[in-house]
Amino acid sequence: MKVSLLFPPTWHPSQPYLSLPSLTGFLHQGGVSDVSQRDLGIELLDGLLTRSYGAEVYQRLVDKQRELERSQAGETGPGSREHYAKVTESLDRFAYLIDRIELAKDTLRSEGFYDLDAYRGSLFMIDKWLEVVSSVYFPTRLTVVDNQFSHYSIYSSKDLMKVIRDEAQNPYIGLFRERFVPSIVGDRPDLIGVSITATSQIIPGLTLCRLIKDAAPDLHVTIGGSIFTRLVDNIRRCPSLFDLADDIVVFEGETALLELVNQLAGKKDYSKVPNLIYRQNGKITVNQPFYSENVNQLPAPNYDGFPLGRYLSPEPVLPVQFSRGCYYKDCAFCALTLDHQNFRQKDPGRTIDELEWLKQRYGAQYFFFTDECFALSPTKRLCQQMIEKRLDVKWTCEMRFEKNLTRELLASMRDAGCLKIVFGLESFNQRVMDFMKKGIKQEWVRRIADDCVDLGIAVHCYIIVGFPTEKEEEALDTMNFIVENKKLHESFGFSCQPCLFDLEKEAPIMSDPAGYGIRRIMRPSAEDLSLGFFYEVQEGMTPEQAERLYQHVYERVSEVVCELPFNYSMADGLLYIAKAKEQAGQAPQPIGT
Template sequence: MVKFFFIYPPSADPTTPPLAFARIKGAVSSHLGSKGRFEFIDENQKFTRYVVDLGLSGKIREWIRNALETSLPNELRIELERASAWSEHLAEGLLKAMGTLKTEHLFLDISRYRFAYETIEKAFHAFSLAYYPAMVGYATARLALDIRSSAQAREALSSARLNPYLHYFEARVPDYEKADVLGISVVYSSQLLPSLTLAKLVKQRNKGALVIMGGPCASSLRSELEDGFGEFVDLVIPGDAEAFFQYLCDRGIELDEKAKSLDAAQTYAQGPPQQWFKEPDSRLDYSWAAIESYLLPEPIICLDITRGCYYGKCVFCAYGHREGYYRRMRPDQVVSVIKDIEEKIGCSKFFFSVDVVDPGFLEEVSAGLISAGLKIAYCLDARLEKRFAQRDFVEMLFRSGCRAISFGMESASQGTLDAMGKGTDSSYFPVILKNLFDAGIHVQVHLIHGFPEEPASALKKTIHFLHSFKEEITNAGASRFALLKGSIIEKNPKKYGISKMVKVGDLSLDYEYYCDMDTEYPSFETFKKTLFNMFPAVGRLTGSTTDYLIYAARYKPSELKKRIRRILP
């Protein structure tokens, strides 16, 4: 029997089973039937538990003590001394934290929730000091060596000092060394080093294994991974994994037939990108998942009711699979899938894991959920479209279970929005925000700092707007502008005031760039501080997370903001 292992690596959100596995399981099972033994392993969730267990067992505290007796760089010694002060109580704190995150009434006590989140973050911080200045966090990773080139990746792969995942996977690899096929889902760049680490370790023990990578990050670096790491990465599948498995099935090729699969994959990758994608359907299977092991008091399931972006004109964006067209699950399938998951798993909260949802489709889905009498809560990402200015539409969303929406506002300055190609009208923003607030739907807005040639006056206008609507907006987050590979700006940077752009490494998904900015333009740190003062946040209660959905389902926006402000200085 053929042994298939599908892996979701660290570091990403560890609170919910990866959606990719639920999709792949149905596709692969129908392709191979009883011929294969399939194992879907969430190494991201297991790695989180691994770090927590190091803290519970006292090993982190012991390592800190031993490290302080050695010769150390001054900055690291200071960090270790700080960690030493609280590590004595780390195990006790982690026990309380785990209990809080798994118990609803404790989870919803915001003071206890804050303690739990910060305690787990402390465990990750202390763990990371062994790889200083790397910082592996709860759902985040910042490595000591910025992996932006194949040379940097190879250096980290062979260094226990630079690679926080090496010891972990060395202990885990015996479970995989007899695999016939090892599939690794690389969604985010933070997952690249752990993915390559596992692939290399498996190939060292089993050269005959077929190692496949997929996911948006891997797809974006397909040629770089296959050419630069070909000795342990056999192929990278572009687009939706289930589309590739269907491609093999249609041609009568079994995945365990390595030579045929590799030849087919090359033909597939060189073919028209449209074949790499398919409409999401009702074939979702979460039966492999140990739902109770995730650090939430109740299950939350990701559901890709849409894939891709229906707009596709924002000049800065290169999110997800760039070649993919906008595709939607049928509204009746959305309802049937939710019913099925609710019956089998007992899940009533759903994270609509989408690039963006168009309002027309969202209206159809909402009507179906209401008609079916489903009592659920869900959150999603959307554009600030004029449709949200219609009160009846927003009230319908609330009745269907919508409790939180994350909007890519980017700016409140119409001039900046036009330069970005956003296609949104800022004059509608006030009524949209008021409608959502009145309906009881939480709103997060995301903003971009430092868009090329944006004047300081435009950013100040955005800040003034946010202040004017600080009650209607529950949370606001920001990121620095990044010149991304595959974006519209990349094709014509001078049009946007960029005088020079430099690719910093073959594995980098963005460029260093040069452009003139207003000398009075506020720094990113100042902007973030301004946002936090207006929209304080605790832990992962930042609008577009599973943790937040649980709170949004219980508390109205104004009530949650009061509770957060009550516990902060």
């Protein structure tokens, strides 16, 4: 059996994503050796940032300008005066950008990455280039990490079925048809798996599935990833998705994919495949109960075939996992726990073996633990073993501001190579913290943040504005904790991401909305694939007031946070912190210290 695994655009260009390497490692372990995996996101970006692609873009811009000169429909939107102005502006900027675009890409892959001005200038250049590329498809806008299709909702199956066929506004149709579909189909795999894990991948991912099915209707296409895990009930009422793919794997995919391969090679009894949603004889079936993996039987992620040299960073930063799920499930706003159903902890020794293997096989020194939350006791054992084995790796992870997160454990993490810890602070107001069921206290936050800074571990804080019943002054408590805490926000590597509260499908708050001060929940009837809801509150800020305050908080936090690289990319930030520590270690000590 031949399996082809595909990761569509758009994801962050600094590092690979963990889903395909995890599946590839598991399939190999299960005896399926003919597995290819491709990160189409970085392949595509690499191809777009070239002079040769620029020549194609130039001709398209010229043709579009001529077309729009003859007929302009209205002030704004596709084919409008605004579209004509965008194309004309792109042609004006074209010569300047095409001369610099390959240099910008090369800079980010070299030591020039560590020159902050060169880094900032390169990212700016790439963004402006993608704006030029997008202008043919106006009002669609491609960026390095996202795409905006303003005329279509990614939460409406009706819109999705239109946009994946809209040649005028969907640049991925032509790009995929020319660059990817011939090689994907020509390889004649028995199974194609497409991983859609971020909202930015929904339109590109479904466009890819549609083009593959058009080119080779007999190829078996499976969609996986966390987006559809949160939409299990919706998928039952959305038969059009099964015109693009044969089936959809929800929740964890390793055992499901291996069993699907076995069934395709044998009796084709899809009822035996865990976590599978499929259509048979016009009826959509969901295989339950949903299966969770034994994490101690999972192999290391296998990055073979991934173009590690094409990511826009001078060194690979590889994602790994120490656990699945979250040991603390009570946060009222969080739907992340759904992805992995329950918490499972990997044996620290197995994780050490994985890191050693990845270091040896790929020359990797930097690792990004994607766990929802590191648990304290296993972390202590992991760090002890890292230190004993002199593993010499640099890494980042996510933790909670736990009462028992001691300075001693933090020092051990630092000695084991931890350069940064990501914390979900959400709020610094104690009433709001308690109402969110965060299970943390202000004094623990202050102490742990101070300990991290003292020990030289960088800190990231996520904060939320507009949790139901939150008042403006309570949200400002959180903002002020960041902007008035000079020790924290002036520490090297600090980052902070304010988020506007979103009432998410499957979050615990949805089981008792009235108990959280939510008076009414609404969803546009057209949005049958919605991941969130509109709502009205009984007290505190309205969603509109929260949005206005969020803009203020975002601006104030941005004044004290170094956006590039630390607020832009955790992986890039990790490399910058490592470089700064290395240079500090090499610098001669002043006399008298």
